[in-house]
Amino acid sequence: MKSAKLLNVFVLGVLRATFAAGCQKQPKNITTISGRQGGPGGLDMNPAIPGGGNNPVGKGETEERPLGDLPDAKIGDHNRAALAAQTVYFDFDRSAIRPSEQGKLDAVATYLKNTPNVQLLVEGHCDERGTEEYNRSLGERRAISAREYLLQKHGLSSERVTTASFGEDRPASLERTEEGYARNRRAEFVVIQ
Amino acid sequence: MNKSFLTIVWALVFSIHSLAQTSDPNVRIEVSGGVRVIPISLSGYKEDAASVLRFDLEVAGFEITDAEKAQYTLTGKNDGGQIEGRLQDRLSKAHLLAKAYTGENVRLQAHALADDVVLAITKVPGIARTKVVFKHEKSQGNSEIYISDYDGHNAKPVTTDNSIVAAPSFFPKKWHLFYTSYRSGFPWIYSHNLTDGERRPFAKFAGLNSGGVVSPDGTRVAMILSKAGSPDVWVANIDGTNLRQLTKTREDESSPCWSPDGTKICFASRVNERRSLLIIPAAGGQAVRLNTGGEPNPSEPDWAPDGKTIVFTSQPRAGFNICTVPAQGGPVQLLVAGEDPSWAPNSRTVIFTKRSGNKRTLSLLDVPTKRVKDTAQISGSRSQPSWAK
Numbered sequence: 001m002k003s004a005k006l007l008n009v010f011v012l013g014v015l016r017a018t019f020a021a022g023c024q025k026q027p028k029n030i031t032t033i034s035g036r037q038g039g040p041g042g043l044d045m046n047p048a049i050p051g052g053g054n055n056p057v058g059k060g061e062t063e064e065r066p067l068g069d070l071p072d073a074k075i076g077d078h079n080r081a082a083l084a085a086q087t088v089y090f091d092f093d094r095s096a097i098r099p100s101e102q103g104k105l106d107a108v109a110t111y112l113k114n115t116p117n118v119q120l121l122v123e124g125h126c127d128e129r130g131t132e133e134y135n136r137s138l139g140e141r142r143a144i145s146a147r148e149y150l151l152q153k154h155g156l157s158s159e160r161v162t163t164a165s166f167g168e169d170r171p172a173s174l175e176r177t178e179e180g181y182a183r184n185r186r187a188e189f190v191v192i193q
Numbered sequence: 194m195n196k197s198f199l200t201i202v203w204a205l206v207f208s209i210h211s212l213a214q215t216s217d218p219n220v221r222i223e224v225s226g227g228v229r230v231i232p233i234s235l236s237g238y239k240e241d242a243a244s245v246l247r248f249d250l251e252v253a254g255f256e257i258t259d260a261e262k263a264q265y266t267l268t269g270k271n272d273g274g275q276i277e278g279r280l281q282d283r284l285s286k287a288h289l290l291a292k293a294y295t296g297e298n299v300r301l302q303a304h305a306l307a308d309d310v311v312l313a314i315t316k317v318p319g320i321a322r323t324k325v326v327f328k329h330e331k332s333q334g335n336s337e338i339y340i341s342d343y344d345g346h347n348a349k350p351v352t353t354d355n356s357i358v359a360a361p362s363f364f365p366k367k368w369h370l371f372y373t374s375y376r377s378g379f380p381w382i383y384s385h386n387l388t389d390g391e392r393r394p395f396a397k398f399a400g401l402n403s404g405g406v407v408s409p410d411g412t413r414v415a416m417i418l419s420k421a422g423s424p425d426v427w428v429a430n431i432d433g434t435n436l437r438q439l440t441k442t443r444e445d446e447s448s449p450c451w452s453p454d455g456t457k458i459c460f461a462s463r464v465n466e467r468r469s470l471l472i473i474p475a476a477g478g479q480a481v482r483l484n485t486g487g488e489p490n491p492s493e494p495d496w497a498p499d500g501k502t503i504v505f506t507s508q509p510r511a512g513f514n515i516c517t518v519p520a521q522g523g524p525v526q527l528l529v530a531g532e533d534p535s536w537a538p539n540s541r542t543v544i545f546t547k548r549s550g551n552k553r554t555l556s557l558l559d560v561p562t563k564r565v566k567d568t569a570q571i572s573g574s575r576s577q578p579s580w581a582k
Binding site: 034050 | 533
């Protein structure tokens with residue numbers, strides 16, 4: 001039919017014009033890429049592990065100019081059993097010591113007064129319902145709350161008690177239930193001898 | 194019959210005319226709620242070259258389509274240890290690129306081609322050859338720092354301490370990391386030179402040392418220390434001198450990040466019982482709340498390299514969401530479910546963590562188009578990503 005034929009010619013004309021314009025050969029320029037391009041340290045440079053595990057230059061740990069005052073005496077034998085029963089629990093997203101938990105802290109203070117040669121490490125923990133660094137700070141806030149209670153209510157010396165937050169990295173329970181989460185929101189007491 | 198024939202002709206003419214108007218490579222077709230992907234066709238590539246090109250272009254906001262629907266065509270081949278590519282604007286016929294790449298390996302050649310395609314069309318350098326650092330958890334409570342290509346491939350360990358790690362970040366423009374490690378038994382911030390493996394504790398105070406981030410000009414470090422009684426934002430010079438406490442609240446601050454001009458620090462805290470993002474002058478002064486509108490419990494902010502936008506995690510009743518807000522304040526956008534975002538050097542792509550049951554994986558978000566691509570991951574959990582800038 002005449003109209004169909006016209007349409008065909010039209011479409012073919014458009015197609016032909018498209019192809020004619022697009023088929024020029026361009027000169028190729030060849031780039032040799034290397035692992036050193038594309039950013040600091042390059043692309044396939046192996047990251048050097050301290051101690052020269054994979055690295056012929058083999059530098060390792062140094063203590064050059066760290067900021068900090070942590071006495072080495074704190075890094076001793078950890079006794080978790082002694083005060084395991086006194087683990088203190090917290091409300092969601094809170095670091096305040098619940099009145100019902102204070103008795104455990106009193107028991108921790110009594111133990112320390114009766115065992116003069118040990119230090120105490122208070123570990124702060126969270127359930128997983130928070131982002132990781134937020135939880136690291138919240139866990140520290142919980143450990144600090146317990147520590148402050150021991151220092152202020154029981155007069156323990158500040159050098160005897162240190163804190164360490166593990167955020168959500170060391171859960172007591174892997175259950176994704178309210179009960180499981182509640183068991184993770186805690187401060188644990190570790191005796192360092 | 195003649196009437197319908199004319200209708201067809203007019204429709205054809207009209208649509209060709211409209212297509213011709215959008216052949217300008219810089220035109221983004223704005224649709225309500227987002228930016229449309231740019232259609233591009235690929236032909237002649239096989240196996241790894243094809244999959245790398247496809248992934249890189251999709252992350253960059255392109256859609257791989259058939260030639261008839263494409264705004265651009267990329268044709269070429271990969272063989273004989275070489276990749277070739279010819280990029281053409283399909284409608285204007287302009288030739289934008291004709292290059293070949295040799296050296297290293299196929300993946301890297303394909304990444305290099307993808308970067309050149311992205312640059313030719315968007316005028317912004319591509320990110321296909323950038324690196325990210327992250328926390329890799331092998332088993333519960335056992336994690337190491339790893340570096341990989343931005344797409345998750347080529348992952349390599351940075352630590353082998355059999356301990357717990359957290360919050361890694363790159364020293365700007367250097368092959369050097371700052372991160373938190375518990376290898377001593379306590380959370381300390383370490384400075385680790387990746388060129389020669391030299392590592393030293395940067396901050397080892399009693400209590401918490403975490404979130405160490407080097408300023409964009411490399412002269413200072415912001416971090417969270419609890420040495421003064423609660424987790425606060427502190428700043429020191431990169432050589433450890435001039436240690437100053439910036440926040441003095443009883444609340445728990447976390448996740449400091451620098452403005453690209455190095456004059457301000459954004460961080461998470463609590464104001465009047467409400468979890469908030471705050472911005473404080475790096476030289477000290479008053480912290481000002483950054484309003485995150487209806488997105489509750491904001492944390493883990495990251496400031497885009499172009500200074501304009503802060504991406505962060507919000508935490509509603511269940512789950513986490515990636516959101517953005519203008520750094521000067523303004524409307525907040527909820528983008529996708531996820532947490533702990535980090536900007537790419539292009540101020541457009543974000544890497545973030547997704548949780549699924551016990552497992553954490555890393556994904557890439559193209560903020561304007563909201564497209565998400567999952568990175569490659571074989572085993573374990575990956576989280577806390579940070580992009581080399």
